[in-house]
Amino acid sequence: MRVARGRIAVVVVVALASVLALVVGRSRSDASTRDSGRSPAMLTAHSGATRHFEYVVSGAGLYVYSIDHANRLVQTISLRQIGTSIHGVVASPPAARLYISYGLQRPPGGSLLAYDLRRGRVLWHRTYRFGIDSMAISPNGRWIYMPAGEGTTNGSWRIIAAWDGRPTSRTIVGPAGAHNTIMGPDGRYLYLGGVDYPYLEVASTRTDTVARKLGPLNGPGVRPFTINGSQTLAFTTARSFLGFQVSSTVTGKVLYTVPVPGFSFNPATFGRTPDHGISLSPSERQLYLIDTPNGYVHIFDVSDLPASKPRLVTNVRRAHAPPNDGWLQHSRNGRYVYVGRSGDVIDTRTRRIVDYLPPLQATADFLEIDWRWGRPVATTNRYGIGYVRRPPSA
Numbered sequence: 001m002r003v004a005r006g007r008i009a010v011v012v013v014v015a016l017a018s019v020l021a022l023v024v025g026r027s028r029s030d031a032s033t034r035d036s037g038r039s040p041a042m043l044t045a046h047s048g049a050t051r052h053f054e055y056v057v058s059g060a061g062l063y064v065y066s067i068d069h070a071n072r073l074v075q076t077i078s079l080r081q082i083g084t085s086i087h088g089v090v091a092s093p094p095a096a097r098l099y100i101s102y103g104l105q106r107p108p109g110g111s112l113l114a115y116d117l118r119r120g121r122v123l124w125h126r127t128y129r130f131g132i133d134s135m136a137i138s139p140n141g142r143w144i145y146m147p148a149g150e151g152t153t154n155g156s157w158r159i160i161a162a163w164d165g166r167p168t169s170r171t172i173v174g175p176a177g178a179h180n181t182i183m184g185p186d187g188r189y190l191y192l193g194g195v196d197y198p199y200l201e202v203a204s205t206r207t208d209t210v211a212r213k214l215g216p217l218n219g220p221g222v223r224p225f226t227i228n229g230s231q232t233l234a235f236t237t238a239r240s241f242l243g244f245q246v247s248s249t250v251t252g253k254v255l256y257t258v259p260v261p262g263f264s265f266n267p268a269t270f271g272r273t274p275d276h277g278i279s280l281s282p283s284e285r286q287l288y289l290i291d292t293p294n295g296y297v298h299i300f301d302v303s304d305l306p307a308s309k310p311r312l313v314t315n316v317r318r319a320h321a322p323p324n325d326g327w328l329q330h331s332r333n334g335r336y337v338y339v340g341r342s343g344d345v346i347d348t349r350t351r352r353i354v355d356y357l358p359p360l361q362a363t364a365d366f367l368e369i370d371w372r373w374g375r376p377v378a379t380t381n382r383y384g385i386g387y388v389r390r391p392p393s394a
Contacts, residue, residue: 035075035076035077035078035120036075036076037064037073037074037075037076038074038075039064039074039075039120040053040064040074040075040117040369040371040376041117041118041119041120041371041374041375042374043066043074043371044371044372044373044374044375045373045374046373046374047372047373048372048373049372050370050371050372050377050378051066051068051370051371051372052066052067052068052331052332052333052368052370052371053065053066053067053074053368053369053370053371054067054071054331054338054366054367054368055089055091055098055366055367055368055369056357056359056360056363056365056366057079057082057086057089057100057363057365057366058086058359058360058362058363058365058366059084059359059362059363060078060079060080060081060082060083060084061076061077061078061079061359062075062076062077062079062098062115063075063076063077063357063359064076064077065357067331067333067335067336067368070354070355071336071345071355071357073357077115077120079100079113079115079122081102081111081113081122081125082100082102082111082113082125083102083103084362085102085103085104086100086101086102086363086365087101087102087103087105087110087132087133087134087149087365088100088101088132088133088134088135088365088382089101089365089366089367089382090135090136090137090144090367090381090382091117091137091367091369091376091379092137092141092162092379093141093369093370093375093376093377093378093379094140094141095141095162095163096116096117096118096375096376097114097115097116097117097123097141097162098114098115098117098369099112099113099114099115099135099137099144099162100112100113100115100365101113101132101133101134101135101146102132103127103132104131104132104149104151105131105132105133105148105149105150105151105152106131106148106149106151106152106154107129107130107131107152108129109127109128109129109130109131109132110127110128110130110131110132110133110149111125111126111127111128111132112125112126112128112132112135112144112146112160112165113125114162114165117369117376118374118375118376124164124165125165126165126166128167130148130149130154130156130158131147131148131149131151131152131154132146132147132149133146133147133148133149133150133178133179133180133181134147134179134180134181134382135147135181136181136182136183136190136381137162137183138162138183138187138205139183139185139186139187140187141162142161142162142163143159143160143161143162143168143205144159144160144161144162145157145158145159145160145172145181145183145190146158146159146160147174147178147179147180147181147192148178149178149179150177150178150179150195152177152178153176153177153196154176154177154178155173155174155175155176155177155178155194155197156171156172156173156174156178157171157172157174157178157181157190157192157203158170158171159171159172159208170208171208172190172192172203172208172209172210173209173210174192174194174201174203174210175192175193175194175196175197175199175200175201175221175222176194176195176196176197176221177194177195177196177197177221178192178194179193179194179195179222180193180222180223180224180225180383181193182225182226182227182381182383182385183205183381184227184231185229185231185385185387185389186231187205188204188205188206189202189203189204189205189211189231190202190203190204190205191203191225191227191234192210193221193222193223193224193225193236194221194222195220195221195222195223196220196221197221197222198215198216198217198218198219198220198221198222198238199213199214199215199216199217199222200213200214200215200217200222200225200234200236200247201213201214202214202249212249212252213252214234214236214247214248214249214252214253214254215247215252215254216254217236217238217245217247217254218236218238218240218241218245218257219238219239219240220238220239220240221238221239222236222237222238223236223237223238223239223273223275223276224237224273224275224276224277224278224327224383225237225278225383226278226279226280226383226384226385226386227249227280227383227385227386228280228284228385228386228388229284229385229386229387229388229389229390230388230389230390231249232248232249232250232306232390233246233247233248233249233255233305233306234246234247234249235247235278235280235287236278237273237275237276237278237289238273239267239272239273239274240267241257241259241274241275242259242260242263242264242265242274242275242291242293243257243258243259243260243275243289244258244275244278244287244289245257245258246258246302246305246306246310248306255305255306256309256310258300258309258310260289260291260298260312261312263291263294263296263298263315265291265293265294266293270292270293272292272324272325273292273325274291274292274293275289275290275291275292276290276292276324276325276326276327276364277289277290277292277297277325277326277327277328277339277340277364278290278328278384279328279329279330279337279383279384280302280330280384280385280386281330281334281348281386282330282332282333282334282386282387282388283334283386283387283388284302284303284386284387284388285301285302285303286299286300286301286302286303286313286348287299287300287302287310288300288328288330288337288346288384289328290322290326290327290328290339291315292321292322292324292325292326295317295318295321296315296316296317296318297315297316297318297328297337297339297346298312298314298315298316299312299313299314299315299316299351300312300313301313314351316346316351316352316353318339318342318344318353319342319344319353319356320339320342320343320344320356320361321342322339322340322341322342323341325341325364326339326340326341326342326364327339327340327341327364327365327366327382328340328384329366329367329368329380329382329383329384330348330380330384331368331380332368332370332378332380332387334348335347335348335349336348336354338357338360338366339360340360340363340364340365340366341360341361341362341363341364342360342361343356343357343358343359343360343361344356344360345357345360364382365382366382367379367380367381367382368380
């Protein structure tokens with residue numbers, strides 16, 4: 001009996017040591033964090049009306065805009081810990097927290113910061129012995145799924161406890177070059193994009209294993225992508241193709257490969273992903289696609305999917321063109337599309353650029369958080385997913 005207990009104790013100690021070895025260090029709340037303006041917590045403290053705010057992580061700072069007041073800047077927060085190498089942002093309304101990943105996308109390791117949205121302070125920031133990238137968070141705010149980073153061929157998504165940033169012993173083995181990550185709206189599935197593997201993989205959050213894969217897709221790997229609300233369709237981009245692909249998450253097959261009519265690019269001279277930004281409207285009737293080499297955002301009608309192929313509606317010339325990569329994200333009400341690494345804001349009703357947000361020009365990391373009675377009540381992710389929930393048979 002004593003021998004059995006001794007063995008169990010050794011196993012527990014070894015397991016704990018292996019988890020702790022993944023963490024280099026942790027810092028607690030930083031009282032030196034500075035901010036100006038009025039926070040959404042203050043602005044909504046005495047109102048039961050839902051108000052909408054866009055959070056832009058840029059240049060060692062966090063900029064908060066009121067979507068309801070024509071994207072007016074309401075708060076600026078200094079976060080000197082994160083520097084300028086930012087790779088991901090997620091929010092958890094139940095926990096009233098914002099998380100930012102920054103630093104190296106490969107060993108010796110990147111970092112993660114937790115920010116208290118209601119009290120306006122940094123709770124902690126950890127540095128790991130593994131790379132970081134664009135993560136996802138579970139709907140209940142308990143788990144963060146952190147990709148190993150596109151700077152490595154590693155296909156691991158490590159599962160981190162969101163409360164204190166400590167890595168667990170759980171890992172999902174996914175596609176090589178672990179990079180972009182989307183949590184399905186119901187929390188059952190995680191969508192894994194690897195830059196070195198031409199399939200989009202879908203993992204079960206119950207078993208922490210890949211359940212199916214979509215493709216083969218245009219290579220060499222999956223770049224920015226999005227999904228619809230019922231999780232029946234995925235929309236992917238690739239470094240080798242000007243356009244996007246639509247795949248069925250049910251069959252795993254590519255349904256449509258959609259080029260941009262009248263436009264082309266030269267991979268030899270551009271050398272990067274031409275469509276590094278894709279966003280599905282919340283209503284799922286339109287899809288916005290960035291076109292960096294030509295300086296446009298293309299708008300497609302996707303309302304007849306999966307029966308009919310997407311159709312180009314119009315092209316919006318950007319006022320501020322990103323130098324290489326970009327990013328797109330719809331506001332939750334579908335009114336605006338924010339163009340990352342550009343700063344432009346497109347009004348979806350007029351299909352015109354109506355604003356310019358300077359911090360947005362320097363980042364691809366931004367999302368919306370909605371508030372009521374001084375508390376966050378909803379959020380988007382940074383991927384511009386659809387929000388129409390249909391029964392699986394639809």
